[in-house]
Amino acid sequence: MVSSHSPAPCWIPSQQHLDARAEQGKGHLLFLWSTQLREAAKTFCAQPDEERPLIPLIDAQTMLSDTIRRCHERFIIHISKHSDAYSKSCDYTEFIKTVQAIAGNALQSSDYASACGNLRLCIHEVHALLLSSENDDGSEPLLTIMDDLAMRVRCYMENVAEFADSPTAGKALNTIAQAANDKDMRQYEPLNSMLLISSALAFAQYDDKRMWAYDVIDNAITRNLEYSFNEESEESDEDDEDEDNEDTSEVDDETDFISDESLHVLQLFTLMNAYDLYVLSDDDAGREQLLSEYSESMALTLMNAANMIHEGHLRSAYMLAQGFLLSSRDMEDVDIDARHNGLLPDLLPHGWHTIMECCAEGLNDVGLLANVYRYYILSCNDRSDTHYVSKLRNLLRIYGGLSADEWHDVADGLARDYARNIIDRIKYQPEMTTKGGTQRHSGWRNPAYEKLIVDERLSDAALTYCVMVDYLLAIPFFGLGERSSISA
Template sequence: MVVPQKPTLAQFEVMFEGTPLILERATDYWESGRVSSVQEIAPQLYHAQVSGSADDCYDVDIRLSKDARGENANEANTDDQATTSSNSDHESTTDDNSIRIQSAACTCPYQRTPYCKHIGAVLYELRKQLIGAHGNHHNDDTANAHDGVIALPRTVLYPIQQHLDTRAEQGKGHLLFLWSTQLREAAKTFCAQPDEERPLIPLIDAQTMLSDTIRRCHERFIIHISKHSDAYSKSCDYTEFIKTVQAIAGNALQSSDYASACGNLRLCIHEVHALLLSSENDDGSEPLLTLMDDLAMRVRCYMENVAEFADSSTAGKALNTIAQAANDKDMRQCEPLNSMLLISSALAFAQYDDKRIWAIDVIENAITRNLEYSFNEESEESDEDDEDEDNEDTSEVDDETDFISDESLHVLQLFTLMSAYDLYALSNDDAGREQLLKDYPESMALTLMNAANMIHEERLRSAYMLAQGFLLSSRDMEDVDIDARHNGLLPDLLPHGWHTIMECCAEGLNDVGLLANVYRYYILSCNDRSDTHYVSKLRNLLRIYGGLSAEEWHDVADGLTRDCARNIIDRIKYQPEITTKGGTQRHSSWRNPAYEKLIVDERLSDAALTYYVTVDYPPLPLLRTIAIEHPESAKSIILDAMPYGTMGTAAFRFTVERGVDNTLTARRATYQQIAKQLRRFAAVFGDEETRVLAHEIVERYPNRTALREELAFAL
């Protein structure tokens, strides 16, 4: 069993990976001087006191590994991510990474997460004392920390590297999309002992069994609808058909007569798909879809046994049979994912010298069918008149492709490229892989795979440049980021798509400037509260690792708010507003929560007033910021949110002259709305001014007892 590694002091931020707001508060506590001097009260045991939000003080104890000063590093806890590299020219073992956090405890009552803000604040101070506070910059293609200088936190890079390491183990040393040793392990469960193997059902008998079952299904269906006129009951029962398919497929999957078994499997695939097409409007066809998905995956795994145990000639016949089923025109149109799953069976053959030719033949045929039509469509159209009539194979491919919808064709193209990449990797054909990347540079899947390989090999600067170049060459940066989030190589590890790739590379390169640029982009493009913590991350990065003073950071923040303001203008000009409701508040795609946080944190009153025009109902922190230098504007914002007729304004007198009734609606809910706004007013301007305003409202409507009751707290 592998014991999980303890986090290093140099990279302690990974302890707060799932709680960025806690880390943000920890940073605030440390920067505001709430941490007392850290003392070593026992060997490798450090103690400090942290002042809480009230007058309370909390005791924090941090125990480090025995090699806290870089002496006699504990080999059992060596940080693989920092001490191993595929490039022997770089050494990455450092004293910084030998200091590990064994345990951390605090006397505060906070128990929602393992580590509180007080522990985080003490870790900042402890790291400053034992390692140093400023980052270093490297122009190398890999990232290292030297001479006792702290490396940037690798909260994004480490999880990606760990996932890629696991992926490489499953891919026999290669990073692969569609093949892993798990497929081979699943295939072994199909193998029957020689004395237990049942005779293979003859193909003609299998055809008879399926046709008889389908006939009985249709007969029962006709009887059923003749007895029930209810349209909702017109669904066929496929239970007998499903059991028959499972019996024939199960018999074939444990057979060592590989070529004949694949004939039976092809028959099952064809009959299930044909029945699906004939019952596409049937509400009861869901079990058939599940059956098709399960059948395609089991056949894919079975082909691992064919590749491993069949002789070359038999293996070629078996693979050709499955490829014919996958290349059926209707299969590619209606079941493109399962079609490509069957095509990827060829990858099992790519690992064997005597069978590789079959894999190359199947996947190159898929390239011709699925890729050359799309990527070379214009050239094909121009050469259409000159096409050789004798080239029946090519024309057949073009005719079939004409029936494929754009959505299905996209799936076919995506998985064809994945299969081709895996084919060259499993064949150790670096030249073929490089040519594939060169031929299809616009493919997101291939480019992502290439970037992941670079990260795995610690060629981080190359990976950064690749991701940046792909973004710059795209028409819409946001769209390609969204596409990259949903991928089979790094699932749930790219929340910002290609920018996450750039972020992890910048962390590994220890480049403050590159990482700051990524954080700035997150802040500028933010429209979700989950990204507001990047304001604190940027501030920490530039102040702790970039060496900026508080005044210099304030100037940077001021400039960033101006960029955010321009970005908001562009959103309003070029993007339709999309609004959603969360709780009681309305959220607009034109709003930028990170921009709001930046304004509030830096107390930028002018920027707050500028931003207010995009906010229908500004939150209280934003109101307070506006009130710093523009108190009258803040008051107007609150008063404008009160129910119509609350105050005797100029607008009120103007409408009275036209005979319009501007009297406040006499409803309890209306009075409660006034009370709500008065509480906001009190939070910004204090109780005294609120009392004056409350009396003015009550005196305007002296006979409304309910109004006085609701506003009693302010009178």
């Protein structure tokens, strides 16, 4: 029997988060663009009579090279005078202040194309120094200034898109895209590289400048999504064997090796950029083609599901998430990937299952929601999910219409399922695991299953569980008596 009551949705915070993001996207659900970027860019604008002249590029180059030279000279002097030479990190304070001065001067300038040349120079010099000081413990300030610089440039491009004429805007965006596509940036700073690429989104809403946005994003798609770096590397090796005497001093950026980790970031944010570009441009055909061509992409599928939730198509979003999970080899791994996806931070504690939970609650579907709760209990390996035992019991008793005896029978059946899962854990998982996080957890214990055993006083299940995980000292924890009384 199913109760006439419906489970009160607790998915509202997720819906509110998506609604707030859509509001920031002028009614669209976007992932890399919001009005906040434009608002931040406005703070850079100087009053017409207060704008400072732009530092000429050659002067900026001299300022930075002189600062780097003095920085290295001071470090060499320290090495010559002290025996603990290599225990001291290089002091980058003067260099950072110089970068901030040049960048600050450029960010307030309305000479947009030339200003972007200075900003590109700053990005290049900071990154070059980062690479040269890779093992320097004092390089953290350089990482900080790089992140700050990339974000400020991204915001500045909102001003370029709004105030520059089309040819100037195209030149400025091309300059920033060149900085983003530098082979070392793509390899060692992929997130900042793609943040700079997202500058193209600032141009998507202007009819006379949208073509520049499409050029940049289409180039990113070709570089990051349609190009096989491993295959090209293998082909290059074969070519080298056949043509040993060929001059390879100049190699196109596309043939340079990109690590799997960096490539993953580049591909993820390329898809996000492309999705936002088509939405901002009201290009439904482009968006549908993107979804079709990269249907196996977790990022795009997740964006599509979030958009379905935002538009109220909850059952479609549920089926999309469920289908993606069922097509995967490892459901737990796929949930972990979705949880740490960069698309909806802190919103998906259980990855795709959180999407399914939100949809089931919004649909007031007891059966679908119960299935999600059962999975949470089944996969639990720390105490954070133990409350789903009570949630499942209340759901089935209050809204599903089960009597106390009927619920106890359900709990007993669940215990048998969870016991089989423990056997699988012992076979295939290490005893301790950090999978999906930084804290170590028992790979064999299931705290939610333990709570089910305690709440329903399933003595037989408790004994079986303890024997399986060789955790007999936990028997007093269950509140079921001493070891001798259980044995009796």
